[in-house]
Amino acid sequence: MLERIQKENDIKALMPEELEQLALEIREFLIEKISKSGGHLASNLGVVELTMAMHLVFDLPEDKIIWDVGHQSYTHKLLTGRKEGFDELRKYGGMSGFPKRKESACDAFDTGHSSTSISAGLGYVKARELRGEEYSVVSVIGDGSLTGGMAYEALNNASSLDTNFIIVLNDNNMSISENVGGMSKYLAGLRTADFYTGLKKGVTTALHKVPVVGDSMIQKMRKTKSSIKQLVVPGMFFEDMGITYLGPIPGHNIPVLCRALREARRMDEPVLLHVMTEKGKGYAPAEKHPDKFHGIGPFHIETGEPETEKKKDSYTDVFGKVLCDEARNHQEVVAITAAMADGTGLSRFRKLYPNRFFDVGIAEAHGVTFAAGLAAGGVHPVFAVYSSFLQRAYDQMIHDVALQNLPVVLAVDRAGLVGSDGETHQGIFDLSYLSSIPNMTVMSPKNKWELADMLRFAISYQGPIALRYPRGEAYDGYGNFRAPVVHGRSEMIYLESEIAVVSVGHMFEAAAEVRNKLKERGYCCTLVNARFVKPIDEDMIEDLCRNHSLIVTVEENVQTGGFGEHVMEFVSRKCRKVGVLPLALPDDYVEHGSIEALRKETGIDVGTMTEKIVKAYSPKTSQEGRV
Numbered sequence: 001m002l003e004r005i006q007k008e009n010d011i012k013a014l015m016p017e018e019l020e021q022l023a024l025e026i027r028e029f030l031i032e033k034i035s036k037s038g039g040h041l042a043s044n045l046g047v048v049e050l051t052m053a054m055h056l057v058f059d060l061p062e063d064k065i066i067w068d069v070g071h072q073s074y075t076h077k078l079l080t081g082r083k084e085g086f087d088e089l090r091k092y093g094g095m096s097g098f099p100k101r102k103e104s105a106c107d108a109f110d111t112g113h114s115s116t117s118i119s120a121g122l123g124y125v126k127a128r129e130l131r132g133e134e135y136s137v138v139s140v141i142g143d144g145s146l147t148g149g150m151a152y153e154a155l156n157n158a159s160s161l162d163t164n165f166i167i168v169l170n171d172n173n174m175s176i177s178e179n180v181g182g183m184s185k186y187l188a189g190l191r192t193a194d195f196y197t198g199l200k201k202g203v204t205t206a207l208h209k210v211p212v213v214g215d216s217m218i219q220k221m222r223k224t225k226s227s228i229k230q231l232v233v234p235g236m237f238f239e240d241m242g243i244t245y246l247g248p249i250p251g252h253n254i255p256v257l258c259r260a261l262r263e264a265r266r267m268d269e270p271v272l273l274h275v276m277t278e279k280g281k282g283y284a285p286a287e288k289h290p291d292k293f294h295g296i297g298p299f300h301i302e303t304g305e306p307e308t309e310k311k312k313d314s315y316t317d318v319f320g321k322v323l324c325d326e327a328r329n330h331q332e333v334v335a336i337t338a339a340m341a342d343g344t345g346l347s348r349f350r351k352l353y354p355n356r357f358f359d360v361g362i363a364e365a366h367g368v369t370f371a372a373g374l375a376a377g378g379v380h381p382v383f384a385v386y387s388s389f390l391q392r393a394y395d396q397m398i399h400d401v402a403l404q405n406l407p408v409v410l411a412v413d414r415a416g417l418v419g420s421d422g423e424t425h426q427g428i429f430d431l432s433y434l435s436s437i438p439n440m441t442v443m444s445p446k447n448k449w450e451l452a453d454m455l456r457f458a459i460s461y462q463g464p465i466a467l468r469y470p471r472g473e474a475y476d477g478y479g480n481f482r483a484p485v486v487h488g489r490s491e492m493i494y495l496e497s498e499i500a501v502v503s504v505g506h507m508f509e510a511a512a513e514v515r516n517k518l519k520e521r522g523y524c525c526t527l528v529n530a531r532f533v534k535p536i537d538e539d540m541i542e543d544l545c546r547n548h549s550l551i552v553t554v555e556e557n558v559q560t561g562g563f564g565e566h567v568m569e570f571v572s573r574k575c576r577k578v579g580v581l582p583l584a585l586p587d588d589y590v591e592h593g594s595i596e597a598l599r600k601e602t603g604i605d606v607g608t609m610t611e612k613i614v615k616a617y618s619p620k621t622s623q624e625g626r627v
């Protein structure tokens, strides 16, 4: 069936009785492929029938489907002729794990970060209206993503529409792990309600049977559509906002889904279709542990166990352990996550200190201001958050934290290149956005011991401070270089002359290799671990200027606004004769792929950096200034 779909590229050509078989084949295909490539399995298994129903009812690419986050778009990719792409899913040069307009005309909007789909969908609806066009717009948002503030801003905005806009709420009662908060509780209540249309009819019939007052109640209720709803209809939260609620709908029944979608399409108003799905459906290990199979590396299908055993601690593990230790001695320390307790290493903290742990939902902006409030109230919050998601909270960091100089620790995980999630998730802007904020201190450790030392330092620090570290295994080299962390001070590793390599955070490992290569080629080379990106260690740079003709900065961040630019600016003011070569990422987005491939592509791998330094270094450097 799947083969036929690929050839004819039209699910509508299938007979109704063939659809169940197709759903089965899609699940088998996804399990097989993702067991090899890794990817977002559980969410995709949950939306197979929902995606099929949408493709049966709507005409793509004319109609627009907008996938919130986009991690659940694999069936959509399969149904739009991209089966072959799964051989290279999330690999360098291969198919993205998220919707991409440049990948297919059927991908209406690029996503990766949560809670954007209703805003984008509403934009499409308004554009349709302004241009006098006719197509359907469907935003598909999960219950987890509905914890994000943008979703409410968009619903609020959509409520005034008098034209069709379909919002499918894919409710699997899960975020990455358990969903949290009031909306989640509200949805749980709706889950037990009968399907709206049936219930409305049922209650009216029941009221007719109530002696004396029954009929008059119905008369009274019929006067306004909303008063009937107020008595019997689930989804009043949405209804009261002006969004028609339809549901709850069983999410694995294709005929029912198709009927509901057609019903939704008929209405001249914004409609929310509440669909109940099961995360991980059809693969027992994922049904049992949907959190583990949310995003997973290669695994054995028979057991669900990962293919490779983890040998070393990740930076995230180190952070989680040290934070728990610190929390034992510092009662004022509390931890915050925005729906990423496992991903940020806070699961153990949650277990040990449930009263001091806060999961705010997918709400990074709120998380930062919440942290500011906690700090103003006298406790010491540590907000562990992925670098790319913290981008959302730029104003909150400035307006709520730094302006008041509040002691908030930002533990910025997944900093630098993250690999297979690609463009939307690379944490390559944080050094720029963090170091542009007055009062903010920005640190980054060279190895796992320094991460521990820096976290302890951060907790003792009385002001806003960010600690950024990458995804993956923690580097354990250079363990004997462990000078105490002092605010704004770098760490001299090897002092020589001619060329000075100053590296930021986890790029230290590569920078040390670059130095070895330069030494092999006969150059004298100093190696410095920057430690602080803000404030930069001006004394150290002035010292370097005395007996070096080239200062090379190394960072896994875009060059614009990064460490190198700050060093360059300082050198051009203080010691114009010395050249500065900033080695950083280009001012661009970086696609998915292995870190190794991406560093090569962007010119920050050991080989390319060495060549760039050799090219830049010449006795002339000292006269020319900036390279």
Ligand SMILES: Cc1ncc(C[n+]2csc(CCOP(=O)(O)OP(=O)(O)O)c2C)c(N)n1
Pocket (backbone or CB within 6 Å): 043, 069, 071, 072, 112, 113, 114, 141, 142, 143, 144, 145, 146, 172, 174, 175, 176, 279, 294, 338, 339, 340, 362, 364, 389, 392
């Ligand atoms: C701004 C932002 N924060 C965090 C994430 C990480 N994240 C990806 S999916 C997800 C859970 C989404 O839950 P839901 O929308 O219910 O989809 P499900 O995984 O249950 O299918 C989270 C927290 C993200 N993509 N974007």
Ligand SMILES: CC(=O)[C@@H](O)[C@H](O)COP(=O)(O)O
Pocket (backbone or CB within 6 Å): 040, 069, 071, 112, 294, 295, 343, 414, 418, 421, 471
């Ligand atoms: C879709 C999404 O945003 C997350 O699931 C993300 O892919 C997690 O990344 P890590 O694997 O680095 O935790």
Ligand SMILES: [Mg+2]
Pocket (backbone or CB within 6 Å): 142, 143, 144, 145, 170, 171, 172, 173, 174, 175
């Ligand atoms: Mg969910």
